[in-house]
Amino acid sequence: MSASLDKGVRVLKEMIDAPIASYFSSCVHCGICAEACLFYTETGDPKYTPIHKLEPMRRIYEQEYTLLGRLAKRVGLSKAVTDAELAEWQELVYNSCTLCARCSAVCPVGNDIVYMVRKMREGMSAAGHSPEGIKGAVTRTINIGSPMGVKLPAVKAQMKHAEADYGIPIPLDQEGVEYLVTLSSMEIINFPEYLGAIAKIMRHVGKTWTLSSEAFEATNAGMQIGNSDLARVIVSRVVAGAEKLKVKTVISPECGHAYTALRWEGANLIGRPFTFKVQHIVEVLEEFRAAGLLKLEGMATDRLTFHDPCQLARRGGVIQPQRNLMKMVAKDFVEMPDAGFMNWCCGGGGGASSIEEGEELRLEAFKRKKRQLEAVKPDRLVTACANCRIVLEEGLEHYKMNLPVVGLTETIAEHIPDA
Amino acid sequence: MRITNDQEFKAALAALDNCSRRQATAYLIRQALDLTPDTRVRAGLDLAVRCDANEADLAVAASGVNSARVATYTQCGHDANWTCQASHFVARAAQECVKPEISASGAWEAAMQARMARICQAIAAGEGTSNREAEAQYRALEAYLNSKEGQP
Amino acid sequence: MDTLQFLTWVRGTGLNIALVIFVLGVLWRLAEIYGLGRKKDLSAPRNMPGASGWATILRRSLPPPGMLPTSPVSYIAGYVFHVGLAVVAFLFAPHIALLTSIVAAAWPGLPSQVVDFVTVVTMAAMIAVLIDRIARPVKRFLSTFGDWFTWTLTFLPLLTGWLAVHHLLLPYTLMLAVHILSVELLLVFLPFTKLFHAFTAFGSRWFNGAMNGHKGVPV
Numbered sequence: 043m044s045a046s047l048d049k050g051v052r053v054l055k056e057m058i059d060a061p062i063a064s065y066f067s068s069c070v071h072c073g074i075c076a077e078a079c080l081f082y083t084e085t086g087d088p089k090y091t092p093i094h095k096l097e098p099m100r101r102i103y104e105q106e107y108t109l110l111g112r113l114a115k116r117v118g119l120s121k122a123v124t125d126a127e128l129a130e131w132q133e134l135v136y137n138s139c140t141l142c143a144r145c146s147a148v149c150p151v152g153n154d155i156v157y158m159v160r161k162m163r164e165g166m167s168a169a170g171h172s173p174e175g176i177k178g179a180v181t182r183t184i185n186i187g188s189p190m191g192v193k194l195p196a197v198k199a200q201m202k203h204a205e206a207d208y209g210i211p212i213p214l215d216q217e218g219v220e221y222l223v224t225l226s227s228m229e230i231i232n233f234p235e236y237l238g239a240i241a242k243i244m245r246h247v248g249k250t251w252t253l254s255s256e257a258f259e260a261t262n263a264g265m266q267i268g269n270s271d272l273a274r275v276i277v278s279r280v281v282a283g284a285e286k287l288k289v290k291t292v293i294s295p296e297c298g299h300a301y302t303a304l305r306w307e308g309a310n311l312i313g314r315p316f317t318f319k320v321q322h323i324v325e326v327l328e329e330f331r332a333a334g335l336l337k338l339e340g341m342a343t344d345r346l347t348f349h350d351p352c353q354l355a356r357r358g359g360v361i362q363p364q365r366n367l368m369k370m371v372a373k374d375f376v377e378m379p380d381a382g383f384m385n386w387c388c389g390g391g392g393g394a395s396s397i398e399e400g401e402e403l404r405l406e407a408f409k410r411k412k413r414q415l416e417a418v419k420p421d422r423l424v425t426a427c428a429n430c431r432i433v434l435e436e437g438l439e440h441y442k443m444n445l446p447v448v449g450l451t452e453t454i455a456e457h458i459p460d461a
Numbered sequence: 462m463r464i465t466n467d468q469e470f471k472a473a474l475a476a477l478d479n480c481s482r483r484q485a486t487a488y489l490i491r492q493a494l495d496l497t498p499d500t501r502v503r504a505g506l507d508l509a510v511r512c513d514a515n516e517a518d519l520a521v522a523a524s525g526v527n528s529a530r531v532a533t534y535t536q537c538g539h540d541a542n543w544t545c546q547a548s549h550f551v552a553r554a555a556q557e558c559v560k561p562e563i564s565a566s567g568a569w570e571a572a573m574q575a576r577m578a579r580i581c582q583a584i585a586a587g588e589g590t591s592n593r594e595a596e597a598q599y600r601a602l603e604a605y606l607n608s609k610e611g612q613p
Numbered sequence: 614m615d616t617l618q619f620l621t622w623v624r625g626t627g628l629n630i631a632l633v634i635f636v637l638g639v640l641w642r643l644a645e646i647y648g649l650g651r652k653k654d655l656s657a658p659r660n661m662p663g664a665s666g667w668a669t670i671l672r673r674s675l676p677p678p679g680m681l682p683t684s685p686v687s688y689i690a691g692y693v694f695h696v697g698l699a700v701v702a703f704l705f706a707p708h709i710a711l712l713t714s715i716v717a718a719a720w721p722g723l724p725s726q727v728v729d730f731v732t733v734v735t736m737a738a739m740i741a742v743l744i745d746r747i748a749r750p751v752k753r754f755l756s757t758f759g760d761w762f763t764w765t766l767t768f769l770p771l772l773t774g775w776l777a778v779h780h781l782l783l784p785y786t787l788m789l790a791v792h793i794l795s796v797e798l799l800l801v802f803l804p805f806t807k808l809f810h811a812f813t814a815f816g817s818r819w820f821n822g823a824m825n826g827h828k829g830v831p832v
Contacts, residue, residue: 060649061820067646068810068817071760072691073751077683088754108645110805146825147832148677150691151810152669152818154825179538190541195587199580206467206592207573231535231546234577263538306828309655316657359659359829383830384678396538429537439531444524 047125050169054102054123057161065158066103068151069093075145075155080386080410081138081403092145092155095134098123099162128171135159135166136173137400141266141299142352142387156357163268172267175396179263183276189263189396190227197258200230204238210245212237215287216252221326222289222318223251224260224280224304226297228428236296236428239455243327246458247335251293257283260295262303266393274311277303284318291319293326296449298353298391298427305358322354323451324426328363331370338370338457344421346372348450349411349434350385351427364426364450371457378414386410390433408437415445426450462606464599470572473602475565480512485605486558486568490551492597493575496582497548499533501525505559516561523559526552543585550578572598620790623797631797632715638804639812647816659829669822669832670815686745690738697735701728701771725778732775739768763806769795 076082076091088094104111105120114120143156166172179189186193201212213219221244229236244251257280264273284292294301305320321329330336348368355361361382368375380386389407394400411434415423423445425431434447464470474482487509494503505522508514533549535541557563557571579594614622676688702708706722713719722728743764746752773792776782783791803809810817825832 058649059651060647061651061817061824063646063649064813064816064820067642067807068813070807070810071746071752071755071757072684072687073749073755074680074684074687076751077680078677082751086750088751091751091755094755107649109641146821148680149817149821150673150687151814152673152821154817154821157821157824175538178540182540189538190535192541196541196543196584199584202592203573203577203580206576206595209467226537227541228535228537231541232549266538306656309657310652313655315655319657356830357828359661359664361830380679390537393538395536432534432536435531435534439528444527 045168045170047123047128047169050128050165050171051102051123053168054099054162054165055106057099057164058103058107061154062099062158062161063103063107065153065155066096066100068153070151072150075149075153078144078148080142080144080389080407084407084409085403089134090138092139092159093149093153095131095139096155096158096162098127098131099158099165125169128166128169132166132171132173133400135162136176136392137394137397137403140352140387140389140391140394141302141357142391143357144352144384144387147356147384160265160268163266164270165268167268173393173397173399175398176263176267176393179393179396180267180269180272183259183261183263184272187279188227188230188259189261190231192227192230192259194255194258197225197230197253197255200234200237201253203234204241207235208238208242210238210241212241213250213252215255216250217287218289219250219252219287220290221249221251222257222284222287222292223253224292224295224300225253225258226261226295226300226428227259228261228297228432229295230258232432233296233428233449233452235452236449239449239452240323242455242458243330243336243451246337247330249330252287252289254283254287256286260300260304261297262300262307263393265303265307266299270311273303273307277308277311280304281308281312281316284316289318291321291326294320294322296323296426296428296451298351298358298429299393301358301360302353322358322360322426324354324360324363324367327367327451327454331366336370336454337459338454339459340457341371341373342422342453343373345374345376345419346422346424347376347378347415347418347420348381349378349388349423349425349430350382351425351430352385352387352391354426355385356383367450367454368424371453376418376420378418378420380414386414388430388433389437390429395429395433404433405437405440408433408440411437412441412443415443420445423447424450424453462603464603467595470595470599470602471565471569473606474568474572479562481609482565482568483558483560483563484510484512485602486563486571488605489572489598489601490554490558490575492601493547493551493554493578493594496544496578497529497551499529499548499552501529502548502552502555505555509555509558519559519561523556526555526559530556543581547578547581547585550574550581554578616784616786616790620786620793623790623793627794627797631800635800635803638801639809642804642809643812646813651820654824654827656827658827661826661829661831664822664826664829664831666819666821666823666826668826670818672831673818673822686741690741690745693738694735694742697731697738698767698771700731701735701774704728729775729778732771736768736771736775739764739771759806763802763808766795766799766802766806766808770799 081090105115145155183189262276301322389404487506505526508522530552554571554574557567576594704723705728777788777792
């Protein structure tokens with residue numbers, strides 16, 4: 043599949059629909075989107091203004107879809123989008139955008155800027171202007187099954203480890219169970235305790251579940267790079283796995299973009315509604331809590347606060363459940379400023395943390411999260427996304443802040459009485 | 462005494478007093494030191510085995526071990542380097558025992574992280590999933606307990 | 614053409630041309646934009662009260678939590694001049710008389726001293742947003758010819774109207790003709806510039822609210 047400017051421009055043109063036309067026509071250049079974006083607020087550089095990320099697409103909109111724009115193009119009065127321009131935009135569309143959607147939440151005329159960036163990425167990747175880091179992740183996902191090169195033997199090794207640690211068997215390829223648990227490579231590699239926590243929780247609440255040897259990877263680098271064809275291939279594996287095992291619900295792991303890819307984009311990628319439910323693990327835990335199935339003991343007495351993964355909360359609609367769960371296990375749960383819907387991004391989502399050349403910018407953007415934490419001075423930071431966890435830890439380490447970061451699922455599991 | 466399974470292993474660790482437990486855990490993790498080149502982890506364990514290690518020194522060592530741990534995470538989307546990941550888990554294990562107080566569950570946690578490190582090495586080498594580290598840990602704990610038996 | 618002929622022209626032919634271009638332009642642009650349609654969302658919806666396109670049309674009229682201090686001039690002066698423009702345009706007796714002759718509906722106006730005061734406040738607010746656009750790095754960075762042009766198009770009717778009422782600058786007849794011409798220019802250019810947000814902001818807010826409402830997020 044070769045990339046070229048022509049392809050990129052054609053794809054950008056195809057991406058434009060009524061919402062995008064409406065958004066471009068409504069923008070009044072007020073700059074409020076910049077005030078919501080951590081890459082602008084922490085650097086002061088106006089080029090990071092969210093709507094500016096769409097400038098090449100806006101020109102294509104004007105030249106292809108407006109009467110005056112088309113006339114101007116015909117008489118040679120318009121500026122065509124060039125390859126050099128798209129190359130220049132790569133930093134703006136990828137390194138300095140985590141698809142966090144804060145801009146979409148504040149635009150006074152109602153522009154859903156993150157929607158536009160997601161579509162802009164389709165054109166950028168078709169033109170060949172996407173970061174090497176994400177390209178590698180996509181290739182690995184397509185060829186190996188995981189963006190980080192995790193294969194089934196590694197998953198099996200983690201399963202064995204979790205079984206030994208918790209003394210609970212981990213089911214694989216069980217048909218007809220209620221839940222198919224998917225994982226992110228991040229968890230398989232960095233946080234194997236997540237799997238053990240799931241096993242402990244499921245046994246405690248008495249629900250049946252399984253992993254799938256063909257569909258263990260939940261993340262979707264195709265979505266992050268902006269290649270819907272590849273994103274479709276990747277999500278289809280989970281769909282096939284879920285349908286083969288005839289499960290009721292697929293659980294998306296502690297990962298932000300996996301949830302967006304499965305829950306919201308998945309059906310649209312494959313062109314038909316799912317025959318199963320998709321829930322983030324936090325939603326599942328909340329259901330268990332509301333049904334009175336979680337009989338926990340003990341509470342943490344140190345001061346805890348929660349970082350909302352953007353794809354889970356603002357973009358995913360899961361905002362209250364994590365708070366209900368935190369209150370079950372924390373005597374001293376405090377909310378950081380702007381918590382919940384308006385929380386600030388960790389700076390590493392949307393593929394950003396796989397972009398080596400973007401690291402300096404991410405660390406600068408982290409100053410916003412740092413200030414949020416300094417305002418509440420927690421003893422520990424809890425979150426529900428493996429990528430956020432590492433990005434947060436790296437930021438904290440960089441700024442020499444001594445603050446452990448833990449996952450919500452494992453925290454809940456810790457308070458389940460041993461059988 | 463002989464340790465043949467995890468229940469006995471956990472019970473033996475739980476029966477120790479705080480300092481002995483910290484020493485024992487440090488010795489257990491040292492079995493996996495071949496998996497990390499990081500001197501901060503080594504230094505942390507060297508301090509942890511000492512009963513006279515004071516809180517301030519442990520805090521400094523803990524900070525070094527933490528840096529080693531954070532530095533060896535595999536970042537999202539990157540190709541997994543299981544050899545590097547092994548060193549990450551050794552650092553995680555060390556982090557559990559570079560503390561003034563180490564609980565029985567903390568010691569178990571450290572042991573499991575060290576086993577995870579060995580699993581990573583096995584994955585890197587394309588080998589099977591059997592965990593040989595458990596056996597090595599049983600032997601190491603036996604040796605520690607036997608050496609203590611001769612002392613007052 | 615003398616002044617009286619000019620005034621007659623702008624009141625008659627000029628106004629007709631401007632209104633036709635305005636109405637056709639608005640209809641054309643609306644069709645051009647919303648006719649593009651959008652794909653149906655096949656993911657299972659999560660319906661939450663207050664999370665919908667209509668709710669967002671209303672909700673987005675207020676600064677979201679934490680945003681007002683970041684851009685006070687945009688929000689406050691922006692509101693003042695929008696409300697001011699509406700008051701001056703639709704609650705001033707001579708304007709009502711004109712509109713009544715076009716749309717066959719009538720409504721009471723405000724006392725002319727009040728409208729006069731509102732006009733001055735509106736112009737001050739518009740000058741404030743202009744200064745803000747020049748002074749703030751982000752606004753300056755984003756601004757194009759269109760931004761300065763549309764500011765001028767919007768400011769001139771206010772200024773020329775106020776000058777006419779106060780019999781300043783030019784003889785009344787000419788000032789009035791210039792005022793009416795400035796309004797006609799505003800009408801003609803509105804559908805084809807960022808001023809069209811007067812219509813599309815509602816559509817944009819609705820789309821944003823509907824697409825996020827599908828996910829159960831009230832935006």
